[in-house]
Amino acid sequence: MKTAQTRSMDDAKWNHLHTLAAFCTLGGTVLDGYILGLIGGAIHAASDEMHISPLSQGLVGASALIGIFIGGLTFGRVADRLGRKVVFQWNLVAFIVLSILQLFALNMWDLTAYRVLLGVAIGVEYAVGAALLSEFVPARTRGALLATLQATWFLGFVAANFVGLAWADANWRLVLASSAIPAVVIAVARIWLPESPRWLQTQGRDTEAQEIVDKYFPTGTTLPPVEVATKSDRWTELFDKKFWRMSTYAGVFWACQVAPLFAIFTFITPVLDGLGLPSGFQRDFIMNMLQLAGVIVFIWVVGASRRRPLAIWTFGVIFALLFALGLFPHAPLIILAAIIGAYLFIAAGACNLEFVYPSEMFPTRLRTSGVGFSAAMSRIGAAATTYAFPALIASLGINAALLVLSAFALIGFIASVLWAPETSKSTIR
Template identity: 30%
Template sequence: MHWFHEIRRDQWRVLFAAQLGYVLDAMDVLLYSFALSAVKAEFQIGSAAAGAIAAVPMVTSALGGLVFGYLADRYGRARALAWSILCFSVLTALTASSRSIAQLILWRSLAGIGLGGEWAAGSVLVAETWPAEHRSKGIGLMQSGWALGYMAASLMAALVLPRWGWRPLFLLGILPAFFTWWIRRNIPESPEWRKERGSVTPLLRPPLLRRLTLLTTLCCCLLFGYWGLFTWIPTYLASPLAHGGAGLGIVKSSAWLFPMQVGAFFGYILFGLFAGRVGRRAAFLTFVLTTAALIPVYGLCGKSAGILLAMGPAIGFFGHGYFSSLGVIAAEMFPPESRATAQGFSYNAGRALSAIAPATVGALADRYGIGAALGFTSAFFVCGGLVMVVMTSNSPRSI
């Protein structure tokens, strides 16, 4: 662990900002997943409709990734990071004011624009600030913020939902807005950004166009599988056995999710170390194919709470860890002047195209039960592995 001492204090501060930004991103996104059952009951909609509403911010995040990616390339990574967090936190809080499905869709769609920009700005900031030999570790630590945000959301749901309902839960989404003041005062801009300002034109020509297409296809596969699975796991655990769920209820299911997110936290961090030993491609394939194998088993074990509890850390570990490769690969595929735009577009275009995943799994859940529907997502993790085989494991350039 001697490498800890090779990272300067300002580089740790940049990592903290990006990681905390990702914590808040995850927390805001997952509040809806935990509130899914309550939203369905209040507005009297089915699982497919509820899943479609969950998909709305994924669609608009593609626009957010493009807009904030361009802003990050043009006006600075730290500025874009602060702006994106301010955007999604305010709009998430406004979701609490929804009195109709139309209003709910409006606020969720606008919040998605801010959510789409956070990852691009934060991951590029870390990649351009940390030393090249430790970049994978830095991105892995940043990605681990998603697991922390998931745990924060599950804790908030367990404390707030049973007592006050889903509206106060979304109202708490305003909290990340106060973090933006600290970012603007304490986080310097990337030295790479200072050298070259934004331009999207190179992305429209070879060879960057081919790289952008491959990276977007990879993100489509991974994010379809991810959102189809993890949007519905809280509902799967809480739903009655008669509906294909595990019958744990809201409070108990939140407790079951904690071990899963502990596994996710270590998956994000340890992926980089594992990839350093066996190579990025081998590490990536190990993680996604193991995830594909575990999901059907997990979905069909709803009657055994003990098995679900035991499998949770493994699902979290393998089902999240591979994301630590995306920031490093993407950062090294594109030049500084278009890097954030490329990352923002590819990741969030994948998120947008995967928007049908929650609705698809929801429709299958209405017919076959939630547990069986989760198994459908395995195919997309396998497809992600195939796309990675096509992509080179060696970075085309070093930032």
């Protein structure tokens, strides 16, 4: 039995460093969801003022997703080479500046540019946040805590929906700029967060890593073993014979989860109107609460489940629900409401895996590169569907548009059956 004198950092009791790391990471995830959710409430008022066409609305809605692709693909590798802390800290400064710049948007292209750059910053959070948190917290709480990241993301997303509904018509620029306020709070907290000891180990800086462990953990706490990075390490290693299948699956998994989700959530009002659900605050409130309930319930589900079967069955159910919405446009209203409610609950909850699964697939020396690549691939799907969705609705109708989106869940289901690894018992290496 391990004693306090020989306990690994992986087995340590929860302490204030874990709390700080959790706050800094969860706070960033709330901010991500808040920024992405604000555009759904603001886009209609902005479109009325700037005379934005449906296709251009799709571009504005997808702009942050395009930026996430750039940020995740680029800065994941930067964080593996230069360290977690420097990227994690300065990213919040970008959030603050870009949030405020939205106050001065004069046309669609200004707004799109600011949203793309905000997306780059969000991509950094996706690539670094979950990876950094997984490297700090004890192994016994890692799965559930990483699953909580998605719950906090939806908390921010839902809060943004309510802020948009309440104030976007009065001043949509101020609504978009409001994200600067939580960004300041989180930026200040990250000043006190040290570098990841695991990352320092991968760089051969074991003495510095042990100094951080000695400062924040009981005497005798040891560093866990990790794979040491070498000068020959390259981003392209993600696609060698050892990692290519895992990297490909991680990107497909994440893309197929978020592609229909972002399209539907960004344009939730026309979706619900097109399905015939009575409009009003009560409807919007119920739908938002179903999403939030899903991510809260799935914190436990992810913690109690193996990753592979969870990915498979959630993709299967989501495909069935979207397919049913598309195939039966004249179903009784109560049935349509139940199906869309079930979709919002399960799709939102299944997304808890996004911050858990990829972080467990890759070793520390490639973790933010792998997670960043996966996040980047996910945003190709999300940006494409969000950009095209308003035009699909206008040309094909809401039901056919939902049938198109169901194809992503089917692809995710097939890919999971063929390639999904089991990582729930894996150790962070």
